[in-house]
Amino acid sequence: MSISSTELEAAGAPDTGALVAAPDPRRSVWHVLLRDPSAIACLTYIGIVVLMALFAPLIVRVSGWGPYDFDQTAIDPNLGGIPLGPAGGISAEHWLGVEPQSGRDIFARIVYGARASMLIAVSATALTTVLGVVFGLLAGYFGGRTDMVISRLMEFLMAFPALIFMIAVLSALPADNRQYLLVLVISVFGWPYLARIVRAQTMSLKQREFVEAALASGASRTRLVFTEILPNLRSTILVMVTLAVPGYIGTEAGLSFLGVGVVPPTPSWGQMISSSVGWYSVVPSYFLVPGTFLALLVLSFMVLGDRVRSAVDPGGR
Numbered sequence: 001m002s003i004s005s006t007e008l009e010a011a012g013a014p015d016t017g018a019l020v021a022a023p024d025p026r027r028s029v030w031h032v033l034l035r036d037p038s039a040i041a042c043l044t045y046i047g048i049v050v051l052m053a054l055f056a057p058l059i060v061r062v063s064g065w066g067p068y069d070f071d072q073t074a075i076d077p078n079l080g081g082i083p084l085g086p087a088g089g090i091s092a093e094h095w096l097g098v099e100p101q102s103g104r105d106i107f108a109r110i111v112y113g114a115r116a117s118m119l120i121a122v123s124a125t126a127l128t129t130v131l132g133v134v135f136g137l138l139a140g141y142f143g144g145r146t147d148m149v150i151s152r153l154m155e156f157l158m159a160f161p162a163l164i165f166m167i168a169v170l171s172a173l174p175a176d177n178r179q180y181l182l183v184l185v186i187s188v189f190g191w192p193y194l195a196r197i198v199r200a201q202t203m204s205l206k207q208r209e210f211v212e213a214a215l216a217s218g219a220s221r222t223r224l225v226f227t228e229i230l231p232n233l234r235s236t237i238l239v240m241v242t243l244a245v246p247g248y249i250g251t252e253a254g255l256s257f258l259g260v261g262v263v264p265p266t267p268s269w270g271q272m273i274s275s276s277v278g279w280y281s282v283v284p285s286y287f288l289v290p291g292t293f294l295a296l297l298v299l300s301f302m303v304l305g306d307r308v309r310s311a312v313d314p315g316g317r
Contacts, residue, residue, distance in 0.1 A: 036307055
């Protein structure tokens, strides 16, 4: 006996023709972020810094001064090289003033410093994410001896005094390719934090019905990990990435401030802050300009990470 669609509707059965595909989580996150004024402000500032890093040579060419150009006419040699003019030498030629003693243009060094800071932070975040996801999946899915070895390694790295080790290693290594060494050292101590979270969620997900159903249907372990478990970790990984970038920006700035980060004369925001310490009482703008750019960038990523977390898990609070 056949049943008409009218009878199906009357019985409360769903109409298969009206089924709609499940919404994409990424679209939901973007929809929430674009309705949040603070998230829009953070994305705007981050976008400006990224554009500065990408088009640094073109921007500097428009400003007229490179990051390594000395302008001795902009400083007063009789007063120890203090910049001439108000607010650290701000003028039509030097939009954010000049460095004391050297006369180098601060705007040009800020622009190139954004390139160094973003390159190190984004590269370290990418490497950390790959290592954390791979080791977390291996430990959480296979368990046993694999989990024990990876877990002991994570605990050792998390308990180790990372900052002291970074300072010691970077001080002993040659200055060549220091940016790549910074990425490597930061990533070595950064991946366990993501790996622990991925491990815990993997251990939970592998007990779920859809994973057991895929296993019963003959799916390989590789397929289970990368097509069943990993897609369900996207939200967690996205939140961790947005929160990791500001941490690595601060780490690079701190190491450069301590003299073991980016090697002069390559500009870096942390290095500029370190150089300005002896001048902050005489030329406060030399300290305030890079400090403000750095603080706003870290704050933007932290606020954005918090908004992403709220968008991914609205009931998490």
